[in-house]
Amino acid sequence: MSPPQKPAFSGLELIGDGLACVRGGRRVFQGLSFRVAGASALALRGPNGVGKSSLLRLLAGLVPVERGTLTLSGGKPDTPIAEQAHYLGHLDALKPGLSVEENLTFWAQFLSGGPVRPERIDAALDAVGLIDLASLPARFLSAGQRRRLALARLVAVTRPVWLLDEPTSALDTEGQDRLFSLIADHLKAGGIALAATHVDLPFTVETLNLAPAAMELRA
């Protein structure tokens, strides 16, 4: 069971400097700086509501940057980070009326902007252990299987940065092992992964602790 071969990324570096984020009039965090080099992962840790998800959404371009700068060097030039990143949020972005394979094929075509070879879809489904369910409508999937299918998206389309929000939620031990090995492969290829998680990752990661002290009401 080997995930599809990925081209290596080289010289990637993601730098956040003095970032501040405001959501719903509340300052979630401010003065946040971090630096992740290629082939390494950053684990975001901290209590609930401290801004882990907000930071990932900010990196994905879904929440505006209030202050500070965010740069990705070594990626495609003149391309926003959002277009070079995979975002795996709390929601799985699956349509219950489409089959497992149709769901993944759509996202693979949409995200890559071109035709996708069926072998690539099969390989991605195989990597998350859903190949036997390819023709099953997504409405019949369990929460863990939905999570696996969402994960297959990251395998089917190659992107240098992975933004993972609680990626282990709903996954069983076997699913978590697959997830960890997929992340490890991604890092081996030179990619970057940021994960907000309460689970200990089985490989060396740097940790960014978000402190609740930054939580304050905006004046």
Place this chain on the structure above:
Amino acid sequence: MSALSALFARELKLAVRIGGGALMAVVFFLIVVTLMPFAVGPDLNLLARVGPAILWVGALLANLLALDRLFQADQEDGSLDLMVMAPVPLELIVTVKALAYWVTTGLPLAIAAPLFGMMLNMPSEALGAVCLTLAAGTPGLTFIGIIGAALTVALRRGGLLLAILVIPLMVPVLIFGILATSAAVVVTSPFIQPFLILVALSLGAMVLGPIAAAAALRFGLE
């Protein structure tokens, strides 16, 4: 533009699957049109005279039916997040979704309208006009409607608010649609002028609607 064609194919597929509601609008349209003879009474001349108005109001309401789910369904399951992140401009994504909605909702209405017009005792010359004006006018209704759909994307029961927001904006389309259709029934009134204005309204909505809807979606996502 393969991302957009993939999106278009997916929208059509979802519309015809279980829970998609591609033909629900036509069935609703049929019910509205069927109700009218019961309400107005068996006066065939009167029916023929109000026929264009009934068809247009029915089509306008039927066109609103599934509109509130257009972006909401994607927002609820997280698809919209991924679409906003895509390199394709959100305006084009909105346009493609609206076009797919029109193909599964507005176009069937226009095709079914001549049949329903016969139930209203409309003269045979008017049936073609109804089909033509609805085919030209329903894109306008859809592209005005998507602004409301985008504004109410995060609201749980946004359907009613959507209707209140967009129906006033649809009044010009309705006026010129009915005017052009009536021309086929009432010989003295011209057809081409109101029809051209109707086409202009639709084209204008197709330009402005996606821009407004994309702006509303970006604002609503945060």
